């Protein structure tokens with residue numbers, strides 16, 4: 480039998496033109512339509528699920544060939560095709576509109592895809608996104624949700640602390656098993672970084688909100704404005720709940736301990752992005768949170784947070800430069816985001832470490848002094864080239880600086896409840912993700928430090944299984 484012809488090139492997804500998108504916060508990538516999604520799905524050679532490397536590369540192990548097959552099997556009936564594909568995805572991942580948009584697929588499912596050996600890997604992320612978007616637009620997700628609603632038959636009650644991707648996933652998985660789940664969230668809206676960190680032009684908030692609506696439909700209660708450790712303690716929660724899951728993330732910005740750090744218009748990326756995304760400062764005065772951005776912005780760092788801050792500042796009318804202490808190939812942001820930032824006109828300066836912020840007579844930042852660095856042959860534990868100072872300096876003008884050099888876990892909850900922690904402030908957990916307090920599990924950035932959405936979701940899913948086993952065995956032994 481003749482082998483089907485391998486189609487090496489992926490079907491592209493359209494994007495909003497640069498001139499148009501830099502004037503607003505509307506989403507940049509426009510995604511597939513049904514015909515192009517089927518065409519792309521047809522490139523998949525359907526590796527058997529027990530072997531398919533894409534499934535292994537996905538931290539929540541979505542049956543990727545399974546959902547691609549469902550899409551193309553009903554090419555003449557789009558609604559049916561999408562419903563079947565979404566069912567396969569939801570078995571492992573209940574937030575596909577989010578992960579399809581923000582996962583670094585090039586390092587996960589798409590990295591080992593066998594089609595990548597002969598051409599482009601299958602565009603798994605965009606296909607996942609297509610299924611979620613089409614289903615939402617046609618109300619297919621509403622229909623399907625019914626299949627996942629479980630009886631809450633007195634199985635048990637679980638408290639989840641923090642409504643980011645780890646907490647949301649844990650809550651959704653437990654709700655699907657029939658547990659009564661309550662999420663306690665410090666901010667006034669659920670979503671964690673998805674809500675306050677990642678901008679609309681990558682993850683539109685109305686799409687996120689529809690994903691969040693699932694919580695209510697699956698019977699999960701969300702209590703916002705609840706800071707666990709202050710409003711209520713973990714000990715108090717354990718009097719009412721059978722178990723708890725801590726997913727408080729890593730929301731405390733690391734700052735630079737150098738002269739001038741307290742000058743006006745030096746922001747942490749967290750403050751900058753929270754103002755822009757959560758408080759919608761880009762719509763000031765329609766929304767009442769202001770944001771002061773000058774004409775020349777320097778963003779320090781080169782992760783996703785730095786790209787988001789830079790592209791947001793650009794949309795607020797500034798000229799933006801990213802300054803990074805290492806080289807281009809060491810940047811940790813998603814490749815797509817780096818490419819978008821470059822297309823939009825963000826400038827990049829490499830091998831620069833800030834040593835001083837210089838202010839004007841009014842206490843506002845006016846320049847940043849950098850030490851020039853040089854790369855070494857040697858690599859660090861993460862495979863990045865080590866760098867060393869050259870002894871030379873350069874000063875770049877800036878009227879606004881945004882620091883995006885990393886995040887660490889917040890200490891409020893940890894200190895209030897006496898959890899055992901690692902030196903970097905992350906919670907110590909065992910192989911079942913149980914913390915040093917029995918019955919209290921943890922996952923996501925709270926145990927990993929700043930990581931990714933899908934790893935946080937993977938932890939949420941793993942913890943849900945462990946919590947189920949914990950509660951069942953306690954009840955069996957009671």
Ligand SMILES: Cc1cc2nc3c(=O)[nH]c(=O)nc-3n(C[C@H](O)[C@H](O)[C@H](O)COP(=O)(O)OP(=O)(O)OC[C@H]3O[C@@H](n4cnc5c(N)ncnc54)[C@H](O)[C@@H]3O)c2cc1C
Pocket residue numbers: 581582583640641642643644645646663664665666669670671672673676677705706707708726727728729730752783784785787813889891892922923924925929930931932933935
């Ligand atoms: C700007 C930015 C862009 C990013 N872009 C990407 C990307 O493109 N792709 C990707 O994979 N990853 C990205 N990341 C990383 C990713 O967002 C995180 O790894 C992920 O959100 C971690 O999920 P989490 O649930 O552990 O924590 P979070 O999303 O941080 O959620 C924690 C939640 O807990 C709440 N909380 C904290 N303390 C308490 C308390 N004491 N009581 C109650 N609630 C509390 C917080 O308010 C928050 O809502 C980005 C991160 C940032 C900051």
Ligand code: SF4
Pocket residue numbers: 522523524525526531532533534543544591592593594601603
């Ligand atoms: S590895 Fe690539 S080709 Fe193989 S099943 Fe996964 S998506 Fe399809």
